[in-house]
Amino acid sequence: MAIRWKEYPTQGLYDELMRGGGRPREAARFLCQYLKRLSEDEIQARKAAAELAIRVMGITFTVYSQQGASIDRAWPFDIIPRIIAKSEWDSIEAGLKQRAQALNMFIDDLYHGQRIIKDNVFPLEILAGSRNFREQCIGINPPLGVWAHICGSDLVRDKNGKVYVLEDNLRVPSGVSYMLENRQVMKRVFPELFQEASILPVDDYPSLLYDCLAAISPRPLAQPEVVVLTPGIYNSAYFEHAYLAQQMGAELVEGRDLVVGDDDCVYMRAVEGLIRVDVIYRRIDDMFLDPEAFDSGSMLGVPGLMRAWKKGNVALANAPGAGVADDKVVYAFVPKMIRYYLDQDAILPNVETYLCADKKQREHVLGHLDKLVVKPANESGGYGMLIGPQATRREREQFAKLIRKDPRNYIAQPLLTLSTAPTLVGDHVEPRHLDLRPFILSGQKTYVTTGGLTRVALKKGSTVVNSSQGGGSKDTWIVDSEGA
Amino acid sequence: MLSRVAENIYWMARYIERAENTARLINVTSNLVLDLPKTVTFEWRNLVDITGYSTLFDENYTAVDDRSVVKFLVGDFRNPGSVIRSLDSARENARTIRDIIPREAWEQINHLCLRCKGNLQLGLSRQGRYDYLRWTILGTQTITGMLAGTMNHDAGYDFLRTGRNLERADMTTRIIDVRSANLLTEQPTDLAPFENIQWMSVLKSLTGYQMYRRTMQVRVRRPDVLKFLFQDKRFPRAFYHAICEVESCLRDLPRNDGPLRLITQLQRMVSDSKPERLSQVELHRFVDELQAHLAEIHNQISATYFSVTLPATP
Numbered sequence: 001m002a003i004r005w006k007e008y009p010t011q012g013l014y015d016e017l018m019r020g021g022g023r024p025r026e027a028a029r030f031l032c033q034y035l036k037r038l039s040e041d042e043i044q045a046r047k048a049a050a051e052l053a054i055r056v057m058g059i060t061f062t063v064y065s066q067q068g069a070s071i072d073r074a075w076p077f078d079i080i081p082r083i084i085a086k087s088e089w090d091s092i093e094a095g096l097k098q099r100a101q102a103l104n105m106f107i108d109d110l111y112h113g114q115r116i117i118k119d120n121v122f123p124l125e126i127l128a129g130s131r132n133f134r135e136q137c138i139g140i141n142p143p144l145g146v147w148a149h150i151c152g153s154d155l156v157r158d159k160n161g162k163v164y165v166l167e168d169n170l171r172v173p174s175g176v177s178y179m180l181e182n183r184q185v186m187k188r189v190f191p192e193l194f195q196e197a198s199i200l201p202v203d204d205y206p207s208l209l210y211d212c213l214a215a216i217s218p219r220p221l222a223q224p225e226v227v228v229l230t231p232g233i234y235n236s237a238y239f240e241h242a243y244l245a246q247q248m249g250a251e252l253v254e255g256r257d258l259v260v261g262d263d264d265c266v267y268m269r270a271v272e273g274l275i276r277v278d279v280i281y282r283r284i285d286d287m288f289l290d291p292e293a294f295d296s297g298s299m300l301g302v303p304g305l306m307r308a309w310k311k312g313n314v315a316l317a318n319a320p321g322a323g324v325a326d327d328k329v330v331y332a333f334v335p336k337m338i339r340y341y342l343d344q345d346a347i348l349p350n351v352e353t354y355l356c357a358d359k360k361q362r363e364h365v366l367g368h369l370d371k372l373v374v375k376p377a378n379e380s381g382g383y384g385m386l387i388g389p390q391a392t393r394r395e396r397e398q399f400a401k402l403i404r405k406d407p408r409n410y411i412a413q414p415l416l417t418l419s420t421a422p423t424l425v426g427d428h429v430e431p432r433h434l435d436l437r438p439f440i441l442s443g444q445k446t447y448v449t450t451g452g453l454t455r456v457a458l459k460k461g462s463t464v465v466n467s468s469q470g471g472g473s474k475d476t477w478i479v480d481s482e483g484a
Numbered sequence: 485m486l487s488r489v490a491e492n493i494y495w496m497a498r499y500i501e502r503a504e505n506t507a508r509l510i511n512v513t514s515n516l517v518l519d520l521p522k523t524v525t526f527e528w529r530n531l532v533d534i535t536g537y538s539t540l541f542d543e544n545y546t547a548v549d550d551r552s553v554v555k556f557l558v559g560d561f562r563n564p565g566s567v568i569r570s571l572d573s574a575r576e577n578a579r580t581i582r583d584i585i586p587r588e589a590w591e592q593i594n595h596l597c598l599r600c601k602g603n604l605q606l607g608l609s610r611q612g613r614y615d616y617l618r619w620t621i622l623g624t625q626t627i628t629g630m631l632a633g634t635m636n637h638d639a640g641y642d643f644l645r646t647g648r649n650l651e652r653a654d655m656t657t658r659i660i661d662v663r664s665a666n667l668l669t670e671q672p673t674d675l676a677p678f679e680n681i682q683w684m685s686v687l688k689s690l691t692g693y694q695m696y697r698r699t700m701q702v703r704v705r706r707p708d709v710l711k712f713l714f715q716d717k718r719f720p721r722a723f724y725h726a727i728c729e730v731e732s733c734l735r736d737l738p739r740n741d742g743p744l745r746l747i748t749q750l751q752r753m754v755s756d757s758k759p760e761r762l763s764q765v766e767l768h769r770f771v772d773e774l775q776a777h778l779a780e781i782h783n784q785i786s787a788t789y790f791s792v793t794l795p796a797t798p
């Protein structure tokens with residue numbers, strides 16, 4: 001017998017599959033029973049099958065090395081899925097939709113009347129210090145009033161099992177292709193489980209994404225020309241760009257494939273000649289979009305693209321400037337935004353957040369650096385953070401300096417003890433910390449992925465789940481145990 | 485279809501073909517060497533000359549024996565024509581067009597590339613070489629078959645076949661050129677079995693021996709072999725056949741005036757030629773001309789389809 005659930009230590013934390021004492025949660029019962037029946041050899045065989053599938057399918061991600069070269073690595077994957085009961089998921093889904101709606105209204109407001117500032121709900125100073133507010137976007141009306149068509153919000157659970165939103169990624173959130181590929185791998189490895197249980201499918205994402213993008217086409221065509229704009233093969237998320245383009249049947253283009261004509265329309269260079277482009281799902285940052293409007297040194301962008309967008313000749317998703325809400329300081333205000341725009345209470349709570357811009361809160365942060373996690377407002381990928389309890393005194397002193405120098409750019413949060421899930425380590429299972437990134441599509445309707453990408457910290461005790469820093473992933477199963 | 489994508493498909497096909505050709509060449513040569521009389525020393529350098537990377541070879545190797553030549557041609561990443569470098573380039577090109585080629589074909593390219601890199605030691609050893617190269621060839625043929633069987637036969641497929649056949653035509657001329665110049669005597673009357681073996685090896689480098697026998701139904705002789713390899717319409721690795729394939733692809737593509745004009749010129753030039761009568765010197769000159777034409781066709785295709793620009797504003 002390979003997996004002995006009775007010996008699995010939940011450590012007094014919330015575990016996604018196990019209640020403790022070897023008793024599985026209701027939605028995970030079928031899985032735990034199934035795994036228990038597998039012999040050591042069978043488990044290793046499944047693991048090997050998953051690794052083979054990943055290699056053969058060419059699921060990779062790119063890590064930047066110190067030397068500036070990048071390495072393509074196979075995607076680290078754990079074969080034990082994370083399971084969430086559908087009843088619980090339904091309320092998380094409602095919370096995410098509510099959040100995406102409020103965030104879009106907030107962005108639209110900032111580029112128009114700025115009512116939320118005039119009504120003293122959101123401080124002007126914070127907007128003034130925002131690195132992702134784009135003056136070029138003031139007064140622009142993107143189709144349907146939507147700015148962030150694709151949003152990836154990170155969810156975590158604390159040790160009591162309560163779900164919090166940790167951050168909202170509204171610039172170019174990535175990971176959805178791994179969610180889709182993880183499912184493909186699992187179907188190859190555990191086909192019998194998919195027959196046995198009611199595991200909700202995730203595969204409709206690409207077609208929903210296409211519909212969401214096609215709906216904002218400036219030309220009312222049955223099949224508008226939708227393209228995915230990638231920085232290119234050396235980007236860490238290139239795999240995903242190619243994958244989504246392929247799944248949507250859209251062209252995957254690079255900046256050099258596009259050109260803006262004298263008519264301020266965007267064209268792609270094709271074998272047939274120049275073809276007009278209607279919608280660009282861009283996976284490059286604002287600053288690199290258009291060397292005429294932003295960074296003039298950008299080799300990735302398309303000169304004149306902003307001009308074409310402002311004239312409404314092409315749609316961009318996410319819209320330029322949407323990143324203003326992708327800021328950990330702005331994040332702290334989301335519950336207030338929900339109340340302000342929707343007149344509702346936030347369904348999903350934020351993690352308690354201290355704003356270093358505020359004098360009183362800053363003093364608290366500086367006094368408790370050994371207990372808090374400090375994050376820069378605009379970084380992603382887990383870079384540039386201080387994990388107070390694990391840092392050296394010297395590191396904390398350095399951070400204190402950084403905070404004093406640029407308080408607007410830092411927030412602090414208590415160190416959450418993230419929930420765990422059983423993860424295969426050698427020949428047995430151990431608890432490993434994880435989070436969840438669902439994706440929210442906003443268009444005529446709002447849609448949330450069924451589950452999302454579960455990222456797991458493969459290092460014992462670690463809570464850093466980023467793939468660039470030793471994280472891996474698991475398939476996420478939303479299980480309807482009542483219906484089954 | 486995006487210009488860049490067309491270009492990637494084109495190069496992917498060329499690199500896959502290049503890997504296969506190189507693998508075939510080495511396998512056949514290794515075989516030939518075993519049959520040569522002990523008095524004859526085989527010049528392994530020949531193979532390097534065929535690929536056109538002699539300078540690069542000389543810069544990096546001192547010995548010119550089978551070990552270093554095979555290492556250079558199979559496993560040296562510095563050599564843009566080596567098997568593993570070609571496969572790697574094919575894979576890189578395929579990677580950027582994963583949204584175009586069928587997933588299983590991509591998986592096969594990826595798999596073949598990783599397998600060739602992972603088992604390189606086998607390919608460099610004398611015992612393992614044959615098997616290694618054989619499954620490399622099998623792997624490239626699998627890719628070709630998968631693409632033929634699962635990819636839309638649209639413009640992308642035309643670029644794929646164009647790339648493959650231009651590369652193939654080029655390789656055929658190189659093999660004829662170098663092999664005949666350095667190894668073989670011109671006299672068709674010289675019936676030494678040794679010469680016979682060499683001409684057979686030329687055919688076998690192009691997997692043409694069996695097809696030659698079926699088509700020509702004569703003994704393996706220089707004039708017939710040359711006629712067969714340059715002008716046969718049905719043998720896939722004959723020069724004429726390969727450029728006819730290119731022509732049929734170009735006919736399906738838009739804006740094809742320029743490239744078509746060049747390819748029909750080349751077709752006429754080959755069908756009007758009398759390769760069987762060429763002396764060694766003339767043959768070499770003829771091959772040079774053909775290669776220059778192929779280069780010109782490549783440039784024309786590249787200018788027409790791979791670099792599309794806005795019309796100049798008046």
